[in-house]
Amino acid sequence: MTEQPLRRCQGTPAPRETAAAVEQRTPAERLHARYGREADWQPPEWNETLDVLLRHRSVRRYLDREVSDETVRTVIAAAQSASTSSNQQIISALVIRDQHKKDAVAEIGGPFQKHIRHAPALIIWLVDFRRARHLADAAGREPVGLDYLDIALVGACDAGIHAQNALVAAESLGLGGVFLGSVRNDSGQLAQVLELPEDVIPFVGMELGHPDPQEEAGIKPRLPQESFLHFETYDADAVPEQLAAYEATLAEYYRDYDMDPSWGRRLVSRLGEKATFATQRHKLADFLRSRGLGLK
Template sequence: MNTVIETILNHRSIREYEDRPLSEEQIRLIVESAQAASTSSYIQAYSIIGVKNPETKRRLAELAGNQPYVAANGHFFIFCADLHRHDVIAEMEGADLTASLESNEKFMVAVIDAALAAQNASIAAESMGLGICYIGGLRNQLEEVGRLLQLPDRVLPLFGLSVGYPANPSDKKPRLPMEHVYHEETYPQDDAVYKQQLTAYNEQISSYYNERTHGKRKDTWTGQMAKMLSNPSRMYMKEFVQSKGFDKK
């Protein structure tokens, strides 16, 4: 095992940071690492917005569901699917790219490109001894987020990434067993085996919460998922995405 793999396997979400900003060099290296990620057909369909202004962070924290670690961190990054520059390319090259830019395929490309870049950024930050936490709560009120960040059409904020020096490192949360997520040749369809694996995982997760909270929590993973997915959220998303010029075809 090398240090890169050790960094990856040691990941945990950090939600409490020291009052200490990242240096410009750290920010530059994190962004350069993000840009080194693979990108479909070299399209580079994403942008990253860094937020330092405390008032902007505070407002983003409110929009994300009053998550304090959106406001209190060393630096806050927002990863966006971005096809706006390709509108500019269309103008520069005298080409009609509308059908392609409004396709479901290019929407997926932009989302995947942004996610790959973000994961590179996360690993780079963690390799520096920093902690990170992804913030999907920005999608609670995307119109307000877009207005705050002055985003043009074809730019869609997907999630935030809080980064900073860990003040109170959390425990590493157990993942699903490898045999439940990795399959060779074909996808197994024996749900009885799946249920056995999930039952064993539930026991592990329940024990994790029990120890971490001194007996205050003992919930299972399947119980969490059933509760969360029973209450559909952000159901405005398709309409909003299309209003920004994505996924129309």
């Protein structure tokens, strides 16, 4: 798996590296790539798990190779090993290889989600109340908890935790992938395409495949810990200064891909009226209520 090298020092281009060199990066180099600058601290120790986590990148181009059932089941076993609120296990996973269904999911995702069509395997993580309703019906009890917002948040949280476990496991096996929030662009239509029961809700998608080494996708720098990490109390004063520093760091990354270099402008645009109403996501609460959730 190859990674687009980032600049090692501000203003100094990093030399292009071989795949072998990327795999052999030191902890300091991993941290530099993750934050786009040298870290002023070092991990007390290092292991393969940390290395897999810190070298994560989104993959959208794949080799023409299948992802075997055994591999999928291994990844799902890792997902099911994740924590789940009160052991309720209100998450399920739907694996899609059928080309017509992948095409439909890509269509729902929009014009920038064409890569979905070419992913060897697509997993849709589902918030699944079907088992709970079956047990409640059998016990003759009303699942009152479904009337309240908390259960939807529990499902969303568990889906995220399970999906992240799955992607880390996949990356440890040499696979790559990318999460797909675009599956919520029209949840009602997606539920029809996937023929989901009323008490099963599609929440997030994930592509899986063998990364194409020709794809020039790098490790995207994250917010500096000075802005992200707080000890004991929230340091509101650190936000403006650190955001300016992050803007400069991420601008270098975005320019390499001929993208708008301003992270702040992109974030504000995502929260604006045009982006908010460009899809059916603003109707998500109505969809959830149609699936039996009260959201009180």
